Amino acid sequence: MIQSLVFIVLLAAGAGLFARQVVRIRRNIFLGRPLDRTDRPADRWKTMARVALGQSKMVSRPVAGFFHILIYVGFVLINIEVLEIVIDGIFGTHRIFKPLLGDFYNVVIGFFEVLGVGVLLACVVFLWRRNVQPLARFKSPEMTGWPTLDANLILIIEIVLMSALLLMNAAEANMPDKGGYLVSNMLAPIFAGVSPEGLHLIERVCWWLHIVGILAFLNYLPYSKHFHIIMAFPNTWYAQLEPAGQLSNMESVKKEVALMMDPNANPYAAPADGAEAPGRFGAKDVQDLPWKSLLDAYSCTECGRCTSVCPANTTGKLLSPRKIMMDTRDRLAEVGANIDKNGSFVDDGKSLLGDYITAEEIQACTTCNACVEACPVLINPVSIITELRRYQAMEASQVPSEWGLMFGNIENNGAPWQFPAADRFAWADNLTVNSKKNEA
């Protein structure tokens, strides 16, 4: 009875705190500019099913892909058992599904135990890959400190959770009235000779450790890169369906250009009453980015596949697409905390461009989309880079001088180089070919 009460209080607190944090993050994401990403719902569901549910992009790197799927499948399926744990916890029952399912229950739990071993194995492999194997993408400058600790903590917590589950069952395997399952029967000798009271204590401690661990882990998610296990789903759903090369045409600029091209427009006319003041062109801070870029930022799990294929990064430039995403998320979290504290955003004298991301970084991007292609959850760093470049070019007028010349050439002679427009057709002068046709 007391156990049930304690459990209900913990469950409510865990779920409530998590929900509060999710609401905050949702609010942070919608600080971004509006963008409609609800067209073609059928294609969106398909993309989500293939990329998030089906992990289609993970396997392009087979080793990481295989072990990731092991953890993913394990976590998703083993969580079915959490349903039973929650019901047991609330009503003070023990393995409520067992009498209902009979022998099938033993098969299912045995299967979950096998998955649990798979998760354990994958976590150990990942710890080894991150800490022992010299994998360059885990050693980039942006991974110093918290990001590396975060990754290791996630793996260690998962090891603890899976161990608790297996040891709980192993303790039960030694109880004559309960019995074990496929893997726990093999683990049973660990507790051979332990008194019935001792076994019961181990079973209870592991049960509580497992469920409290899950609730704590749930509340760790929103502060961690591990939040991707949830965000991957909406993020793939709202991904760009148009070809990767297609950049949006800015609506605000369309209006200005239409005015400029309209011979009847009066350039000195006052804006109509109630007309919206023109906003900032491009992005200086996170609020200037489309909300999808902010969703992207919360979906990033810092795997670094983007950075490892970035032509700028692999040739030693400062630009790292992963850092672009991490900076965007960190600045957004800072803005969110500012709002939590002050009720609404109070200027803190900081901005994404300048305080987090430098001009040198965004200028190095070749917009080759290798990072976009590499991302297992369809994050688009190029979109953020482009918005920051728009601010640099149209608001701050701080583009590299050669780009300034290039703009001038396009304006004056219709080509990025300084050639007279009149020579554009000169390539066709004296065009002699060895034609096999008779007529010229």
Added chain:
Amino acid sequence: MSTTLKIDTMAELAARGEAPEILFWVGCAGSFDDRARRITRAFAAILHEVGIKFAVLGTEESCTGDPAKRAGNEFLFQMQAMQNIQVMNMYEVKKIVTACPHCFNTLKNEYPDLGGNYEVLHHATLLQQLINEGRIKVQGGGTFKGKRITFHDSCYLGRANGIYEAPRAVLEALDADLVEMKRSKANGLCCGAGGAQMFKEAEKGNKEVNIERMDDVLESKAEVVAAACPFCMTMLTDGIKNKEKESSIHVYDLAELVAKANGLID
């Protein structure tokens, strides 16, 4: 038979009350860059040889605005786009082919929203169609029969627009020994010129991107690197010069390879 070609402009055709089957969008590189002009001439020769009625805008063509847009100057991009769209809509252009993937991407993906709706083809796709239809045949075994050729994917053709097979189909028709580089197709490495990088020095690093790409080129042991983009052409040619391999490795555009294999150009 040596023939001097007369290339029609849209204005000339319109004056005669005619319209072409297709507009050949030459682009800035194809119009002004010496090396890219050879691609333009080769492609024009192919169009002429297969008897496609085509025309160019000539001096009425202007930059699509792609480098301005990628560098952040959306104003300049949209000004360019509106100007080009006005010209093309005036001539009632229906179908466009271009040898530049940057022009291709912009015309195909970014112009419709501004009122420019055309069927836009990259020349790799048109060449593949012509080969499939039997309108281009590689004669006499072909100059490139058995030669080791690798294809460098342009980012704006490949990842940006998912066109990976058309250029390879063209190369296969040359009876060449097509080999893939370590990084190809969706995993292809950029030449370093996209996103308006063509028009400025690279940021501080330890290597130029085109030099990094040379590792893949040399490893493939190809004698010919096929390109489908005038900017890639510049970057690859410079990279090969940097490695002092210009006598053993040649860079050609798809159009040049097809034109050479057919004896249209030397």
